[in-house]
Amino acid sequence: xxxxxxNGHYLDGKTAASQPAAIVIxxxxxxxRTEAGESFRWTFREIRQTQGSYxxxxxxxxxxxxxxxxxxxxxxxxxxxxxxxxxxxxxxYHNPALxxxxxxxxxxxxxxxxxxxxxAYVWGIPALVSVxxxxxxxxxxxxxxxxxxxxxxxxxxxxxxxxxxxxxDHIVSTLTAPLTYQPYRLHVIVAKDPILNxxxxxxxxxxxxxxxxxxxxxxxxLAGVLAHEIQHILKxxxxxxxxxxxxxxxxxxxxxxxxxxxxxxxxxSAQVAGTLRYSRRSEExxxxxxxxxxxxxxxxxxxMIRFFERLDREAPELPAxxxxxxxxxxxxxxxxxxxxxxxxxxxxxxxxxLPQLDWKAFRKLCST
Amino acid sequence: MRxxxxxxxxxxxxxxxxxxxxxxxxxxxxxxxxxPPRSVSASPPAGDKxxxxxxxxxxxSMPSGELAFHGSxxxxxxxxxxxxxxxxxxxxxxxxxxxNRIRSYFFSQTEFAGDRFxxxxxxxxxxxxxxxxxxxxxxxxxxxxxxxLLPGGIFVKLAAILTGYALLxxxxxxxxxxxxxxxxxxxSWRGIRFSFRGKAAQFIKLFLRGTLLTLITLxxxxxxxxxxxxxxxxxxxxxxxxxxxxxxxxKDLFGYYLKAFAIWMIWSISLGVALPLIIAxxxxxxxxxxxxxxxxxxxxxxxxxxxxxxxxxxxxxLTAKRQxxxxxxxxxxxxxxxSSIQFIPxxxxxxxxxxxxxxxLGFGWSWTAARKARFYMSNIRLDGAIDLQAVQQEAQDAPxxxxxxxxxxxxxxxxxPA
Numbered sequence: 047x048x049x050x051x052x053n054g055h056y057l058d059g060k061t062a063a064s065q066p067a068a069i070v071i072x073x074x075x076x077x078x079r080t081e082a083g084e085s086f087r088w089t090f091r092e093i094r095q096t097q098g099s100y101x102x103x104x105x106x107x108x109x110x111x112x113x114x115x116x117x118x119x120x121x122x123x124x125x126x127x128x129x130x131x132x133x134x135x136x137x138x139y140h141n142p143a144l145x146x147x148x149x150x151x152x153x154x155x156x157x158x159x160x161x162x163x164x165x166a167y168v169w170g171i172p173a174l175v176s177v178x179x180x181x182x183x184x185x186x187x188x189x190x191x192x193x194x195x196x197x198x199x200x201x202x203x204x205x206x207x208x209x210x211x212x213x214x215d216h217i218v219s220t221l222t223a224p225l226t227y228q229p230y231r232l233h234v235i236v237a238k239d240p241i242l243n244x245x246x247x248x249x250x251x252x253x254x255x256x257x258x259x260x261x262x263x264x265x266x267x268l269a270g271v272l273a274h275e276i277q278h279i280l281k282x283x284x285x286x287x288x289x290x291x292x293x294x295x296x297x298x299x300x301x302x303x304x305x306x307x308x309x310x311x312x313x314x315s316a317q318v319a320g321t322l323r324y325s326r327r328s329e330e331x332x333x334x335x336x337x338x339x340x341x342x343x344x345x346x347x348x349x350m351i352r353f354f355e356r357l358d359r360e361a362p363e364l365p366a367x368x369x370x371x372x373x374x375x376x377x378x379x380x381x382x383x384x385x386x387x388x389x390x391x392x393x394x395x396x397x398x399x400l401p402q403l404d405w406k407a408f409r410k411l412c413s414t
Numbered sequence: 415m416r417x418x419x420x421x422x423x424x425x426x427x428x429x430x431x432x433x434x435x436x437x438x439x440x441x442x443x444x445x446x447x448x449x450p451p452r453s454v455s456a457s458p459p460a461g462d463k464x465x466x467x468x469x470x471x472x473x474x475s476m477p478s479g480e481l482a483f484h485g486s487x488x489x490x491x492x493x494x495x496x497x498x499x500x501x502x503x504x505x506x507x508x509x510x511x512x513x514n515r516i517r518s519y520f521f522s523q524t525e526f527a528g529d530r531f532x533x534x535x536x537x538x539x540x541x542x543x544x545x546x547x548x549x550x551x552x553x554x555x556x557x558x559x560x561x562x563l564l565p566g567g568i569f570v571k572l573a574a575i576l577t578g579y580a581l582l583x584x585x586x587x588x589x590x591x592x593x594x595x596x597x598x599x600x601x602s603w604r605g606i607r608f609s610f611r612g613k614a615a616q617f618i619k620l621f622l623r624g625t626l627l628t629l630i631t632l633x634x635x636x637x638x639x640x641x642x643x644x645x646x647x648x649x650x651x652x653x654x655x656x657x658x659x660x661x662x663x664x665k666d667l668f669g670y671y672l673k674a675f676a677i678w679m680i681w682s683i684s685l686g687v688a689l690p691l692i693i694a695x696x697x698x699x700x701x702x703x704x705x706x707x708x709x710x711x712x713x714x715x716x717x718x719x720x721x722x723x724x725x726x727x728x729x730x731x732l733t734a735k736r737q738x739x740x741x742x743x744x745x746x747x748x749x750x751x752x753s754s755i756q757f758i759p760x761x762x763x764x765x766x767x768x769x770x771x772x773x774x775l776g777f778g779w780s781w782t783a784a785r786k787a788r789f790y791m792s793n794i795r796l797d798g799a800i801d802l803q804a805v806q807q808e809a810q811d812a813p814x815x816x817x818x819x820x821x822x823x824x825x826x827x828x829x830x831p832a
Contacts, residue, residue, distance in 0.1 A: 055529075057605035062654060062805035064529065064604050096532060097522045100489050104530060106522075113807065116605050118529070152492045155499035162502040300501045300509065 049127060054119035056080050059110065069117060069124075071131050076107070078117055086115075090135060098122060099140040163301050167320065171297065172327075175289045182285050184229050184249065190284075191249030199237040199253050205412040206236050213400050213408055214254075217269045220399065221276060224342040230279055234272070238412055242360070244271050246278035248285055256412040261360075262353060265399035269343075270350020273336035281335065283328040287321065294320045333380055337387045346396040347388035354381050479749075479798075483791040485523030487781030493519055494780050510544060511537030520783075521601055524791060534607075535600035535814075543596075543814030550815075554581050587621035588614055592815060594647055599812040603653070604802070609810035612650030620646055637671045638664030644740050653746060654805040662743030670735040674728045681724055685717065726768075727761060734760045741794055749798030755790070763789050 056067035056078055070077040075089035088109050098105030098119075105119040122142060129141050214234045222228060230250035242257040252275045254268075262268045278284070294317050340347050358377040497512030514537040521533035558578035591614045598608040624639035641664035648660035734757040741753035767782040 059605045060807050062604040062606045062800075062802040064802075097530060100485075100519075100523070102484060103522060106530070106532065114534075114605060116532075149492070152496055156495040159495060159499035159502055162499070166502065296506065300506055301498055 049123070052119050052121060052124050054117050057116040057118070059113040059115045064118075067117065069119060071124075071128055073132065076117070088117075090132065090138070095139050098125065105140075159301070163297060166297055167294070171290055171293045172324070174293060175286050178289055179282050179285050182282070182289075187282070187285060188249030191247035191251045194247050195235060195251045195253065199235055199239075203238050204235055205238050205256065210411050211236065213265065213403055214268070214272075217265060217272055217399060218276070220345065220397075221269060221273055221339055221343045224339075228280060232276060232279065236412065242357070244275055246275040246283075248279070248282070250279055252276070252279070259409050259411070261356065262405075262409060264349055264405050265403065266346045266349025267353040268349075269340060269345045269399060270336065270347075270353050273339040273345075273350065274332045275336075277332040277335040277339065278328070281328070281331060283332065286328065287325065290324045291317070291321050330380075330383070333384060334387060337384050341388070341391045341393055344393060344395065344397045345399060347384070347391070351381060351384050351388065354384065479527055479796040481791040481794050481796075482525045483520075483523055483784070483787040484525060485519060485784050485787060487778075487784040490516070490519060490780035490784055491777075507541070508537075510540035513537070514540055520787060524787070526603055526796075529604050532602045532605075533600060534602065535596070539596075539814040546813075546815045550585075554578050554585075557581075583622065583625075584618055587618045590621075590643075590647075591617045592813075594651075595810075595812040596814050598651060599810050606654040606805055606807055607809040609652045609808065610647070610650055610812075611652060611810060612646055617643075617646055633675075637667040640664070640736065641667060641740075648740075648744050652808065652810075655808045656747050656800070656805050658744060658746045660740070660744050662739060667736060667739055670732060674732055678724070678728060681721070685721075689717070726764065730761045730764050731757050746796070747798075747800050749796050749800050752795050752797050754793045754795075756793075759789070759793075 050070060052069040052071075054067050054069050055064045057064055066081045068079045070079070072087070075087055076093065078086045078088065088107075092109050094108045096106050096108050096116075097103055101122075103122075105122060105124055106116055107119070108114050108116045125140055126142050128139060129135060129143065211234065214236070218232050218234060222232065232250045232252065234252045234254060236259060237253055237255050239255045240257040240260075241255045242261060244252065244254040244258050246252050252272065254271070254275075258271065259268065262271070298317055298320070337347060337350060340350060354377060358381065493512075493515055497508065497515065500508040501512055514535055517535065518533040521531040524531050555578075558575055560574070591610075591612060595610045595612075598610040601608050620642055624635065624642060627635040628639050641662060645660045645662070648658050651658040734755050738753040738755045741751045741755070744751045763785060767785060770778040770782050
């Protein structure tokens, strides 16, 4: 014979006094009898179970909104008995018999959460960003690019008068000539810094550093670099990167949930590592599209390849195994892919860029 | 200002009483027994054939006035994982319901004098609060962004930006008050709600004044400032119709802050002397003093780790002293809270939790949060008698907007002493 009367406490919601009470399971509800001799009938429909879903947690049943009365039953067997006597209650009350199922579901949710976040990272975020990027006005990119250029290469740190930079403008217009339409005003700045680098700012500004110009041996080589940077602008890689970074932050916030306060610092590095992968993807795209741009403009692709090979020789790669820390793909892989695209092209007749120009003299434009 | 990690609702004001104290159950003439009565001895009303229930074996050995946290990291982890799954599935919307579930778990697992707390907030409230707070924040950030683009002279632009900053600074205390008001109004013990009835305007004044004074006095005012903040939070908190009070004074904490500052100065000055020598030896690699460049670099690394360790130690020391002091000076009716929070155990907890988080890449959060709650709850108790029959329900409503503002600003103060 199962137990039919349960010991508990009744809280009337008016004072903090807790009255010992007996609780009886009836077919349509509970009957509560307090020590003081009061008796209440609560129907199952009006009762809410708010505690007692975890091992060792007393069962708490509440009734009423304005004044909430409650009954607390320490013996969790009560729930088992409740479900046995009134099976139609279903999931409205916690069922200890389903605890195992609940654990399996939790494990399932954990695996699903891992799979979902991986899928969001690999496909979801890039797809979302591709949809959103076209809606970002180009004027925003231009504002951002201008203010960044002012900070990174202030006017007194630039070299070359406008007439000295004409050859560079000529290369840019040769490269963009085959395009039917592009909305950017492309503009190249040469910065005095002797570092070997170049980057594209959103909105159309390209900054090439003195160190890079001085290490090119021909206009074709610089054209290769410029084609890569122009593609960053046309494919709106900076805008994408910002959107991807923001989305990754949201994804990480979702995964870390309430713990965000405690592990913010670890997550920051996870976020950086996460966006590096997107960054390498952008570089690969700029390489491939840049090479196609050279071919379309009938510029000799050997220049770009030669320049990359020089980079490879001069700047040693990160130690093997650290590639995941790099924003750029490994140079050897890049060269291989560039060769593949170049050799697939049937176009072997190239135009000679700037035939009258003495490149060796031109590249010293920052020293004069 | 962050004391408790989110989700660990430092349960207010609730601690255990020493075994010798008696905690009277209101209305009944006999003292509250070591275990609250769990059985019904009332005779069944006539007409019903209800057998007299048997006295259940009472597994509780909780002395009256004591607090305890019964939650486990494992259960919390289960909730956390399901929250993550549902948050991803709903593109983030479930986040608020998840947060609410975690909070509810912490309250339900915390026991005072044999009865569990209950949490009555809902995810829906948090979500609506978030939407409202997002509008307010959007407006302020728009003001600050468009400020430089406004037509008119530099003064117009400057005024717009400064207004934005002033609003933001005002929002920190506003969020602290709003968050406390919301959370206390949603928590109860024995069916009686807590509430916070302080006026936000007063706290904003207190906060701005304290911030200014702390800046002007180069930090000397800080111990007084934190004490005043806590006093404000405690003095306007209620359990039903019973008021909490705080009778501490910032000058009692001043010595601890001075001590911490002195230790920090000694460390900084010795570094100030030693560092140039070490740097010089690194510059001339292989030169005497430390021998090699590698040795010098490892000395610098040791100094870095030492500095972090000292900062962590001092911070934990101040937290332990401050929390203990605040609890010991908090009363409700004729009962007083007592804290046994001590520096070394708190330091041990902080360090072990730090390493658990690092080695689990943050996924051990559930366990560290449970450990923290267990530590605090087992070190706080309430001494003295309260007439529970006389505690009347006086629930106060509170919107969740302040709570959400708090979430935006990340100035979580939890419930306990700041």
